[in-house]
Amino acid sequence: MNLIPFLLVIPLAWALISLLLPRLPIGPIALLGMLVQSLATALLWRSVQLHGAERYAIGDWMAPLGITLVADGLTVTLLAITALIAMVCAFYALFYLRSHRHEARYFWPLFWFLLASLNGIWLAGDLFNLYVGLELVTFAAVGMVILSANRQTLAAGLRYLYMALLGSIGYLLGVALLYSAYGTLDMRQLAELIEPNWTTHVAMLSISLGLLVKTAIFPFHFWLPPAHGGALAPVSALLSALVVKSSFYILARLWLDVGADVLPVITAQGFGLIGACAIFYGGFKALQQDEIKMLVAYSTVAQLGYLMLVFPLAAGTAPEHSMLAWQGGMLHVLAHALAKSAMFLSVGTLVLAVGSKKIDALAGISTRIPLSLFAFGLAGVSLMGLPPSGGFNAKWLMLQSAIGSGQWHWVVVLSLGSLLTATYIFKVFRVSFDQQAIDSGKGLVKRAPWGMELSALFLAGLAIALGFAAALPVELLSLPEVESSLMEASQ
Amino acid sequence: MNLAFDVLLGIALLLCAAGVFYSRDLFRAVVMFIAFGLLLALVWVRLDAPDLALAEAAIGAGLTGVLMIDAVAHLSAKNAHHQGAQFDQTGARPQLWSRILPVFSAVIIFILLLGAIWWRPDAPVSLPDLVAESLPESGVEHPITAVLLNFRSYDTLLEIAVLLVAVVVAMALKPDTSEPEAGNSKDPILHGLSARLVPPMLVVGVYILWAGSYMPGGAFQGGAILAAALVFLKLAGFGIERLADSLLRIGLALGFIVFLTVATSVMIGGRPFLTYPESVAGELIFFIEAMLTFSIGLILFSLFSQAPPPVAPTSSLQGEQDER
Amino acid sequence: MQTLNAMPWATNFWLAIAGLLLVTLVAGLWRIWRGPTATDRMLAAQLFGTTGVGILLALSQAMQQVALIDVALVLALLAVIAMVAFVKRMQGPSS
């Protein structure tokens, strides 16, 4: 039996259960659902590992008439990381939402819809279906941001909504142009038909701009920090770890699978340039914040910039360097997802414990709530790219690609970026290890529930462990079908 | 003659858009937007897309206008409460760049698009031909319904999920304590109007749903009309928003539940997800559409009714003179 | 008895009618812009609804699209709701 549709049916069914039966203990039921979901994901992973990429025609209508779902190495990797992070966030939310009764009622349906839409995006093989998936992600994510319904989150959520809709329009416009020019929405078929011409360029430009807005890449980043910084902790974790990656994933897929031949080198360098701007701007802004959640949110802006460096490293370079860049980029997606979700979860615990969002309020907590601070630190190690961690491996692969292809300017950007990350992470540590505050007995805190501390630590540990097990996802990325498209990309 | 009409229509549409855009008075922008929706429906007609025209007439010219008027009433009621504390921005004179920048980017986008359409290659694949070829197997006669409910039903399933999410968010935003619409149902004329207008609305809604299997129409358009009828009833003072919460939830989700159940249960027979057995495809599609119509109607209505009624008389808006 | 549509120029005639109605609609935009009160603007919108129905009916003949009569029907049913919402909301619960 084919597992692909179950990855959509399970979250949708659980969404309905949590919507219709709010009196049941929907939190624990959700955890059960996550176990089922993870099992299905693991089985699909295994099957793809053994038999290679799978395609699934929904409704038995072949593309281009119908919609095809595709599960290749990249897809199952992302499915797995989604299931993993979502499960930990769900576990964390069980404890976290105890103090948020009203929000808990609506958190779970939105959580499941978000999960369904993310899975839908990873699996989609059709441009318009991706648009629908993006819409569902947007609405679920915006809904989760404004759950706590105070004036700040409402404003942030609305701005997020408007920017995301603007991005959707850009994407849809481009898809409409591609459809009018080639008559198909199926990505594989489009990859065979597409040619470099004016229509294609305008369409790809429109799509790219739309997706950059949705991914919050530098000049379009401004909606992200208030939205991610203002939301509930498990929501921030899901948003920063997974949601912004969904639009980047589409961008990468499009350039990698569909538009590889039509991507001019100048565009790729331009993408790299805004990525570099994002790294520095996000880093500096993170350094300036005095609220801890805003610091982490700006860190996301900076880290997303690294993803954009993949394009100049992969386009117009030798196949082996291009391959390294893509592997590094995808590993960065995974490493950042783990580290950032760990960071947001641990920060959520810290804020709950000291009862304030200010960084100054964390003075002297190193002896009071060491576990969460340790999780924050581990995640920070991965973000800085120190060995051994997933972040290190990702940046190492990208560095190798940059050095190999002789693009020294990106080497500088990569190294300076890491330095900047270290600066703002240590800013938090300097405060929390403040000896004076420890001695004076400041930083007296409420006890944090064990489950919350443990979840953050678990994810942070995985971000480090990815440094040892990086071969596994990288190997999956080079499964037959992905490999062939990677080779096309580099030629 | 055709060209002359289309050019005039285009100019009218642009005028309305500019009117919305450059209007500092919020209410003027709303009325301009209603007019824009009407003209947009005409544009869809001229583009040979009567299905979209139908949806636009129902949603754009009908429901959206109501929602926006409602929103303006809320805003001005709030405004009257705390004197201009938070809505100062709406009345502020916009900066020069914020007027020029949109025009500038619109011109650039226009030029790029013009080029993209002018030099567009001939499509090597023709989906309309494929649709026409497979139409006999789809169970319906209207190609658009076949695409929405059969060939690309997965998209439609997710779209319904989007609507459902929207209404969940609206429910989450609703304060736990909100009063029902004040009982000013005394107006006998409005009462009489709803008695005469709502039944035909329901009949037309069902007709549009049923027509969807062989001509323009279907679940979305029918649902929009149903929603309009419900909005009407609420405005006329019938307390229909006091539905039991659990009942409302089931009603909202019914279409999605049926759709998902059908989509999944066919897999028991070994068919792929969302594959209708050919012998009953038409019946299944109609059944799903009927349930969707009901749910879409309730969802669109809920988006309107979740908002609490405005708290204060909003006569301030009436006196607002236009500053030229 | 010959109906109008048998004539070769019927299409153009119907288009001209639709165009004429569209011109009156564009003229009505002026009232929306000028106001001066919200009521005047709503009155213009009310007229637009009816004019829209007229244009759709004329187009249904010009383009030989029976489905457009359905569109006109829906528009006729729903155009009034905005007006009702306006009056109810502007009155507020006090009345």
Add this chain to the structure above:
Amino acid sequence: MMYLQIALICLGCFFFIVGTLGLLRFNDAYSRIHAITKADNLGLGLLVLGLLPSAVNAFQGIKLLLIWLLVLVASATASYLIAHYLKQQQEGDV
């Protein structure tokens, strides 16, 4: 028949034009209500009558008449509502 149709339709258009002119030229809202109802009742009515002979079948004809009927009911009520509202406004102001 054809000439009758043309006459009806042109007369209908005339009322639409008159209604719009009234909307633009009249000085107060009450007179404007008076003007636009001319378009709603007579303008659309004459247009529908002129269209009837061209209807492809009885069903379409009935639908045409129904449209007119609905617009009649709706516009009459809406006019009443808005006039009533205006009156209340003025009494409130005084």
